Amino acid sequence: MKRLNRSLAMGLVGLLATFAVNAQKDGEYHLDQTYTIATNGTLYLDSEDANVNITGSSRTDAHVKIDRVVETRGFSSGRNEFRFDVEDRAGNLYLTERRRGGVTVQVGYSRTDYTINIELPRSVSLKVKGEDDDYIIRNIDGKISIESEDGDIEVIDCHGSDFQFKLEDGDLKVEGGNGAISVDIEDGDVDIRKGNFDRIEMDVQDGSVILETAIADNGIYDIKAEDARVDFVVIKGGGEFLVLKDDGSLRTSSDFETLQESDHRSLVKLAGGNAKIEIRTGDGRVRLSKQ
Structure with a gap:
């Protein structure tokens, strides 16, 4: 044995x-x-x-x-x-x-x-395309398209004119950029600084948005933020901001003039240009300011 x-x-x-x-x-x-x-x-x-x-x-x-x-x-x-x-x-x-x-x-x-x-x-x-990846992208001037799940993306000093991001359960940080940017994100935060975009399409659910960019005359800016906080900082330019909200709120700096105001709809103007910006939020908070 x-x-x-x-x-x-x-x-x-x-x-x-x-x-x-x-x-x-x-x-x-x-x-x-x-x-x-x-x-x-x-x-x-x-x-x-x-x-x-x-x-x-x-x-x-x-x-x-x-x-x-x-x-x-x-x-x-x-x-x-x-x-x-x-x-x-x-x-x-x-x-x-x-x-x-x-x-x-x-x-x-x-x-x-x-x-x-x-x-x-x-x-x-x-x-x-990735899953559970974390990305740091630097000094790329061509088109950037990233689709990611459960990961974070950081884009630094990239001066292309076409950016596309689709994320789930991740955060996005962008420093710089021109032209058009498209962001579709669920359960994540967006932080865009030093931008110079003439077209922004953004759909954010359950997160926060910090958007710092110049705005162009005749530019297209469409931001949907369901249950999200939006902090929009204008570096250069001006125009009309239409904010549609359910139970959300809007705050502006003294640079903005209120044109229309109701419980669910606010229209404000920033002198210096003719851009059209639309922000739709459910229960979120929107803050507009000029740098």
């Missing part, structure tokens, strides 16, 4: 060792390569659970560095496969994350460190 127990114990140790070896082998992925991309091309990125940094520079190609390390303390059975498919097509670069398999038994602690760092020409555009 003792010999049998000893054999079982040795077998279990061997099994655990096998699990540990497999976890060590399957737990790391590293990519450090340079790829071709046209200076007016588009980077397509599809990933999950990563910290993503994309930076524009004077380089004429794309440098991609991906590091993913899974640290397991304990043991796990099963096998996970992880890789990136990389394709250069018609001057565009496609980076697509691929996963297969799953952990069937896991005992202990598991931690994943996963970063994606990309440096590419400043003039390129971005088409990004």
Whole structure:
């Protein structure tokens, strides 16, 4: 019986060792390569659970560095496969994350460190889709389109003229920007500073909005903020602000003149331009001011 127990114990140790070896082998992925991309091309990125940094520079190609390390303390059975498919097509670069398999038994602690760092020409555009990713985008002057769930986005010093963001359970921060911006966000906050937008389309549910931008004559500004707080700061320009509200409230600085006022509708004017701004809010609070 003792010999049998000893054999079982040795077998279990061997099994655990096998699990540990497999976890060590399957737990790391590293990519450090340079790829071709046209200076007016588009980077397509599809990933999950990563910290993503994309930076524009004077380089004429794309440098991609991906590091993913899974640290397991304990043991796990099963096998996970992880890789990136990389394709250069018609001057565009496609980076697509691929996963297969799953952990069937896991005992202990598991931690994943996963970063994606990309440096590419400043003039390129971005088409990004992710889940549980956090993004920092710097110095990109092409079109930026990001669709994300359960992640935060920060855009810094990007001077393109077309921005599109769709988020769920995440926050958006934008510093700078021109032209048109579209934001569709649920359960998150929006913070836009130093903007110069002539078209803003925004739909925010259950969050707060800080919007600091110049406004253009004949520009289009449509902001829907359901149960959200809106703080609109005008850097330059003027126009009429129509605020539609249910149980919400409106406050303005002394720069604004009230043209019409009722329980559910307010029309105010800021001298200095002819822009048309419409803000619709349910139970939220709206504050208008001039910088």
